[in-house]
Each structure stands twice: as structure tokens, then as C-alpha cells.
Amino acid sequence: MKVAIVGAGLIGHTIAHMLRETGDYDVVAFDRDQHALDKLAAQGIPTRRVDSADAAALRAAIQGFDALINALPYYLAVNVASAAKGAGVHYFDLTEDVRATSAIRAIADDADHAFMPQCGLAPGFIGIAAHELANRFTEIRDVKMRVGALPEFPTNALKYNLTWSVDGLINEYCQPCEAIRDSRTQWVQPLEGLEHFSLDGTEYEAFNTSGGLGTLCETLAGRVESLDYKSVRYPGHRNLMQFLLEDLRLSSDRDTLKTIMRRSVPATAQDVVLVFITVSGMRDGQLVQEVFTRKIFAKTVCGVPMSAIQITTAGAMCAVLDLFREQKLPQSGFVRQEQVSLRDFLANRFGQLYEGQSLDAMATV
The missing domain is CATH 3.40.50.720 (NAD(P)-binding Rossmann-like Domain)
Structure with a gap:
């Protein structure tokens, strides 16, 4: 190919x-x-x-x-x-931009070839996994999707290092976010919806960011009461970003913010990607919850040292392309991430990079 x-x-x-x-x-x-x-x-x-x-x-x-x-x-x-x-x-x-994806969908309407945006980690793999979990329920109550690309060793006040595109990072912090609340699709504000949780003894925070849901709101519309996506950071990050974007009004001066970030926040290849999905609903007359988690760390792939965000973003793209080449995906028109089988993805040679550390669990609530 x-x-x-x-x-x-x-x-x-x-x-x-x-x-x-x-x-x-x-x-x-x-x-x-x-x-x-x-x-x-x-x-x-x-x-x-x-x-x-x-x-x-x-x-x-x-x-x-x-x-x-x-x-x-x-x-x-x-x-x-x-x-x-x-x-x-x-x-x-690999775009996370909602408007770009909508425009690409229009381009794909009468196309003889396939158009598949959002093939990375989030949007991308997170939607594939969440859709698989949701389909295991007869009634879906809540779908919560949480993803973080974090430094293993945070040292600055933001508790953050640059691990991917500064443009993409700022865009997801500034644009409105899709969600489903009370069974209705709506827009919520970025940086809001702050919550805290712990995993493996480490404390995290999560808050609304744009684009991570991909097309899942549309796919699950009418089937789910609540659906949202939030970015995961270490506690305190969101308040400082809110100060920069809102109090200093840098959300309307992104070029200045990008300059500040690039000059002041160092990049790192020593990172960890956290994937945390919970779905609750009815199955066999019982209210149950399923949890899907992954922690992927930087490591050597194909003889080359790679950061966790390189592994997960590039790995997801390559896995989807592999599945497309094997004709396991539609060959024309607009293709959604949730049309990918999680089983096929994880069995793929590139999808196996998502093995990481797994803490899958199912519990009755």
C-alpha cells in the first residue's frame, strides 16, 4: 500500500x-x-x-x-x-477539532474513497473502547471517558510538560465541548466540570476539553443518559490554565499563549498516557458498572525510544490503517472511530502497543 x-x-x-x-x-x-x-x-x-x-x-x-x-x-x-x-x-x-471534522464529513458525503478523521488517542482509541463497553449493556446510564498525557515526573507549577502539539493542546482548552446530559446532546464549557479521582495511589483531576468524544454523541444519541469526555491532569493544573486563559484573557490571544508555553514549559519524552473509561447501566436486570483502564509508558519501539504519546497516537493511526488495508472497515465515505472493533484493534500488531498496564474490572453498584 x-x-x-x-x-x-x-x-x-x-x-x-x-x-x-x-x-x-x-x-x-x-x-x-x-x-x-x-x-x-x-x-x-x-x-x-x-x-x-x-x-x-x-x-x-x-x-x-x-x-x-x-x-x-x-x-x-x-x-x-x-x-x-x-x-x-x-x-x-488525527484532528481533535470539531469544526474540521464536520467539514471533512461534508467532503466525504459523495466520495468514492474513505475519509476517516480523529484516528489518534482521543479522539480515536478512547471512542473505540467506550463504544465497545457501552454495547455490553441493555440500558446505558453513564459513559465517562478520561484521558491524560502526563509527565512521569512533574516538576513545575503546572505539573505538566509538553508531550504533543501546542496548537492542539490550546485548541482543546478553548473550544466548546460536546456532551450528553439528561439524554440531550448539549455544549459545555472547556475547563469546567472539575472532578478528582485516584488510581494506583496517584491523585488526578479531570475537566472538560474539546474534541475527545469524536462522533460518539451522535452514535449513542437516544441510548445514553449521560456521556462526557475530560482530560486528566495532576491536581492544580486546571486552575492555573484558567488563570492564563480567562483572567489574563489569553484565550483570545493564542499566539502569545503558544509563545509562553513553548518558552516556559519544557517538552519531555518521559511521559505516561492514562486511559480511564467507566460505563454504568442495566444488564440482566441488574445495575452494573464496567471500568476499562490502561497506563502506557514511554519505551523503545522498532528499536527507537518513543514517548507514550508517540506510541499511543501513532500506534492508533497505524492500527486503523492496517485494519482498513485488511478491509475490516468501510472502504468509502465517512468512517467513524466507533466502527472499529475493539477486539480487532487490540489484536492488531500496532494495537498491541496499547497493552500497557491493565486494571480492567467489573463491579455491581
């Missing part, structure tokens, strides 16, 4: 490496940043320089490919999806 990876940053680099190692994919990386391309070329991965903001140039560059993986920031997603449609190639991305 001939795959164009548009975006040669950290995650695009990781996806290219993972796919190339299998021997089943002919991978070419595209970017306008020659320095980023040089890093991939040094590892033997073919590269081509193209301005990803130029839809016509991109469309011409990807002619003849079977699939395009978009690993660029969310604000370029619609442009790249349009180029993919024009070139007649299947499209996959």
Missing part, C-alpha cells in the same frame, strides 16, 4: 517509521520544512517538499498514492482533506 504522510513532525515521523518497519507499506513523507524532512531522509524514508497549505500543489504531489495520513495541525485538516478528495486517495487524520 502506497501511503503519503503529510506532516513530518514528531507524530508524522513516528507513523512513517512504524509503517516502514512492517515492509507492507511504501511510505513517502511530505512537508514544507526541509529540516524535518532531512531527519526522515537520514533514516531512509523517501521525502518530498511541498507546501501543505497549497491545496493544488498537494493534490498534484499525492497523485498515485493509495492513502494519505494527515499529521499536520488541526487548522490545515480541511485543506488537506480537500486535496485528498481531488487526488482520489483515502484520507486519515
Whole structure:
């Protein structure tokens, strides 16, 4: 399968490496940043320089490919999806942006090829797992989805290090969040809904952030009383972000906030990804709850040291592409994450990266 990876940053680099190692994919990386391309070329991965903001140039560059993986920031997603449609190639991305996903869905309406956005961790894997759990109930009361990409060793006041896209991080902290409350889909505000919980003896907080639900509100509409997604952080993080975004009004000056974050908050490859899903409802006349958890740590994959967020984001994308190649997913139109079988995902060679530490449990409540 001939795959164009548009975006040669950290995650695009990781996806290219993972796919190339299998021997089943002919991978070419595209970017306008020659320095980023040089890093991939040094590892033997073919590269081509193209301005990803130029839809016509991109469309011409990807002619003849079977699939395009978009690993660029969310604000370029619609442009790249349009180029993919024009070139007649299947499209996959990692966007968490609700508006971009809606626009891509419209692009996919009459398409002969597949368009599958949100193929990362959250949205992505979290929706696959939550949907599987929800389908085990005859009546669904609550679905709670919690995900955190956290430093293993927090040292600053934010108790946070940069582990992925600053653009994506700020976007999910600023945009309205979908949820279902009292069986009705509604919008809730980011940074609200603060809650605290502990897992393995570690204290965490969680609060509303945008995009993590993917299309699950629509898929489970009319079947669930309550459904929400929250990002997990160490206690105290949310209050400081609220101070920056609301009190200092940086939500309306994102460029300044990005500059501050990049200058002041160091990146780390020593991270942990926490996945925590609870679903409660009726089964066999009894009110029960199922819990699905994973902790994935940084480790060496394919001979290369990778952070947990690299492993989970790139691993999810590669697993979904693998399943698509094996024709276990629809081959045209808009494809939702929850159309992926959790069993197939976890059995996949890339999905096995999600094994991590498991604390699955079921309890009567």
C-alpha cells in the first residue's frame, strides 16, 4: 500500500517509521520544512517538499498514492482533506477539532474513497473502547471517558510538560465541548466540570476539553443518559490554565499563549498516557458498572525510544490503517472511530502497543 504522510513532525515521523518497519507499506513523507524532512531522509524514508497549505500543489504531489495520513495541525485538516478528495486517495487524520471534522464529513458525503478523521488517542482509541463497553449493556446510564498525557515526573507549577502539539493542546482548552446530559446532546464549557479521582495511589483531576468524544454523541444519541469526555491532569493544573486563559484573557490571544508555553514549559519524552473509561447501566436486570483502564509508558519501539504519546497516537493511526488495508472497515465515505472493533484493534500488531498496564474490572453498584 502506497501511503503519503503529510506532516513530518514528531507524530508524522513516528507513523512513517512504524509503517516502514512492517515492509507492507511504501511510505513517502511530505512537508514544507526541509529540516524535518532531512531527519526522515537520514533514516531512509523517501521525502518530498511541498507546501501543505497549497491545496493544488498537494493534490498534484499525492497523485498515485493509495492513502494519505494527515499529521499536520488541526487548522490545515480541511485543506488537506480537500486535496485528498481531488487526488482520489483515502484520507486519515488525527484532528481533535470539531469544526474540521464536520467539514471533512461534508467532503466525504459523495466520495468514492474513505475519509476517516480523529484516528489518534482521543479522539480515536478512547471512542473505540467506550463504544465497545457501552454495547455490553441493555440500558446505558453513564459513559465517562478520561484521558491524560502526563509527565512521569512533574516538576513545575503546572505539573505538566509538553508531550504533543501546542496548537492542539490550546485548541482543546478553548473550544466548546460536546456532551450528553439528561439524554440531550448539549455544549459545555472547556475547563469546567472539575472532578478528582485516584488510581494506583496517584491523585488526578479531570475537566472538560474539546474534541475527545469524536462522533460518539451522535452514535449513542437516544441510548445514553449521560456521556462526557475530560482530560486528566495532576491536581492544580486546571486552575492555573484558567488563570492564563480567562483572567489574563489569553484565550483570545493564542499566539502569545503558544509563545509562553513553548518558552516556559519544557517538552519531555518521559511521559505516561492514562486511559480511564467507566460505563454504568442495566444488564440482566441488574445495575452494573464496567471500568476499562490502561497506563502506557514511554519505551523503545522498532528499536527507537518513543514517548507514550508517540506510541499511543501513532500506534492508533497505524492500527486503523492496517485494519482498513485488511478491509475490516468501510472502504468509502465517512468512517467513524466507533466502527472499529475493539477486539480487532487490540489484536492488531500496532494495537498491541496499547497493552500497557491493565486494571480492567467489573463491579455491581
